[in-house]
Amino acid sequence: QVQLVQSGVEVKKPGASVKVSCKASGYNSNNYGINWVRQAPGQGLEWMGWISIYKGNTNYAQKFQGRVTMTTDTSTNTAYMELRSLRSDDTAVYYCASGYNYNDFDYWGQGTLVTVSS
Amino acid sequence: DVVMTQSPLSLAVTLGQPASISCRSSQSLVYSDGNTYLNWFQQRPGQSPRRLIYKVSKRDSGVPDRFSGSGSGTDFTLKISRVEAEDVGVYYCMQGTHWPPLTFGGGTKVEIK
Numbered sequence: 053q054v055q056l057v058q059s060g061v062e063v064k065k066p067g068a069s070v071k072v073s074c075k076a077s078g079y080n081s082n083n084y085g086i087n088w089v090r091q092a093p094g095q096g097l098e099w100m101g102w103i104s105i106y107k108g109n110t111n112y113a114q115k116f117q118g119r120v121t122m123t124t125d126t127s128t129n130t131a132y133m134e135l136r137s138l139r140s141d142d143t144a145v146y147y148c149a150s151g152y153n154y155n156d157f158d159y160w161g162q163g164t165l166v167t168v169s170s
Numbered sequence: 171d172v173v174m175t176q177s178p179l180s181l182a183v184t185l186g187q188p189a190s191i192s193c194r195s196s197q198s199l200v201y202s203d204g205n206t207y208l209n210w211f212q213q214r215p216g217q218s219p220r221r222l223i224y225k226v227s228k229r230d231s232g233v234p235d236r237f238s239g240s241g242s243g244t245d246f247t248l249k250i251s252r253v254e255a256e257d258v259g260v261y262y263c264m265q266g267t268h269w270p271p272l273t274f275g276g277g278t279k280v281e282i283k
Contacts, residue, residue: 155266
């Protein structure tokens with residue numbers, strides 16, 4: 053049974069950075085990927101990017117290029133999403149979702165609320 | 171970017187009655203491998219999204235068979251044959267054919283009348 057467990061609530065000031073983690077368990081190999089999706093309060097789902105756990109290659113939404121970095125630590129089966137130069141409109145719940153292909157969203161984490169406020 | 175347009179925005183359904191949600195893409199979702207990567211997700215209040223349907227019509231494990239997906243090309247539909255109380259939430263379609271970016275529809279809120 054695959055599980056994704058994300059890090060806890062974050063409160064940041066504008067201009068700061070946040071790094072959200074997503075620890076996977078239950079996969080037999082590293083041949084899967086992690087998508088990051090965010091949801092602003094009362095809004096829909098927005099795709100941010102994807103990282104292959106096996107190869108480490110990434111693909112980011114153009115909107116976040118230059119501001120986001122997705123990484124993995126294969127020794128702990130943990131994926132990370134760092135977002136820099138935070139603004140108030142980055143306030144959202146950030147989700148990780150995993151699957152064997154980039155367009156697979158088989159399993160979801162519980163979400164991490166990031167609040168950006170002065 | 172592929173734009174995904176869902177309708178209606180919200181839907182109030184009597185328990186036991188059917189419900190239907192439409193999703194249209196701005197371009198065909200048929201991939202070069204012949205597959206059509208159209209997913210449907212359910213997000214219950216206060217919960218993470220959960221995938222119900224992938225590749226247009228394939229139901230995920232554990233998803234009740236009252237949920238079905240259909241469509242082709244640019245027009246897709248999610249149907250609930252008999253709505254139950256646990257089906258309340260927001261439903262999203264998402265295309266996985268043309269990326270980046272992967273794109274979601276705006277969501278359809280389903281509530282009980």
